[in-house]
Amino acid sequence: MDPLSITGGCLALVSTVGKTLLGVTAFVKNCREARTDLGSVTRELSELKLVLEVLGEDTKDGNDEAIPENVRTQISTIVSSCSDVLDRLTKVSEKHDGRLGPTRWAVEGKSEVSNLRQLLEGHRGALSLAIDTVALALTREIKKDTDIIREDTKDIKEDTTRILMEIERLRALLPQEALLQPANRSSSLVLQRYLDDLAGFHSERGRFPKRSPGSERLSETEQQDARNRLNRLKFMRILDKISEKLGATPPDLFDDSAFREGKAVDYPLLPGEEWRNPELQVTKELYEDGNARSRSRVPGTINAELAVPVAA
Known part of the structure; x- marks a missing residue:
């Protein structure tokens, strides 16, 4: 050759x-x-x-x-x-x-x-x-x-x-x-x-x-x-x-234990997160009386759809 x-x-x-x-x-x-x-x-x-x-x-x-x-x-x-x-x-x-x-x-x-x-x-x-x-x-x-x-x-x-x-x-x-x-x-x-x-x-x-x-x-x-x-x-x-x-076990995509305990603070969704976790919004509404309260429902806040204040 x-x-x-x-x-x-x-x-x-x-x-x-x-x-x-x-x-x-x-x-x-x-x-x-x-x-x-x-x-x-x-x-x-x-x-x-x-x-x-x-x-x-x-x-x-x-x-x-x-x-x-x-x-x-x-x-x-x-x-x-x-x-x-x-x-x-x-x-x-x-x-x-x-x-x-x-x-x-x-x-x-x-x-x-x-x-x-x-x-x-x-x-x-x-x-x-x-x-x-x-x-x-x-x-x-x-x-x-x-x-x-x-x-x-x-x-x-x-x-x-x-x-x-x-x-x-x-x-x-x-x-x-x-x-x-x-x-x-x-x-x-x-x-x-x-x-x-x-x-x-x-x-x-x-x-x-x-x-x-x-x-x-x-x-x-x-x-x-x-x-x-x-x-x-x-x-x-x-x-x-x-x-x-x-080979590693992936972390859970969604865990609502924090919402159930009333300790979670709402946060803006990441791009595509609602599509990946369709249960997320449902759970947030289910526990909206806890500390996870949508800022969009709180009047007078800036950028209401992107952040949620901690409930007092």
Whole structure:
């Protein structure tokens, strides 16, 4: 594969991931003992497919030229290495297929797949970092070429810090070389070199290297595409933060205990609150003899519909 053809490599690997996923699913049907072990593998394959599709889209039309050639080459190497991991995963499932498959799986299949799953997660994380790297590099180019985007450089520094933290997490994730089978050690070394180069790339004074002298300035279309990618990354991070909160028990939207006890002070409704809490106004009227009295019914008050005084 052409070392600079990241898009082509990603598209080819998407097809390979699809075939591997089908093969793993078929194997699990015949070897139920492997279902638990391969469940996490199928999830990794699905996430890897999505990452490859996004990276392939983001690097087409020469958008990857915003990053240095050595980093582009390393990304292509990661794509090739990931293909090798998928090939070994397919061979493992084929080797343990058949009548003696379940027995052989318990003896050696579990450990083989465990190594491959860790490598698969490492490659998927490395390619996710490549997406962030391309987006940040294009953002740097936009800041150099135009005055359209005026976000504080603090955002870029925060993104760079986050990438460096993710690099360290992936380094810790990689299995120790002594625990790897010989066939998997080369893929692990490729990942380590890539993470080292990427860390150096993002650590160099927090700046991205300049384009080569012969490179053209970004066109309006390229600028808009880069902005769209950056906004998409920010939106994805917002969704991540929201998803972290979904597991928490939400507070009650409405609690009328204070009205019943006669201790509440009326307050202006927030925009949309009456729509979200249709019982609110009913309860306020029900307990209007208490301390929750609508100011709109108190003559001589300013902005009567927005506030309610405490009853004496």
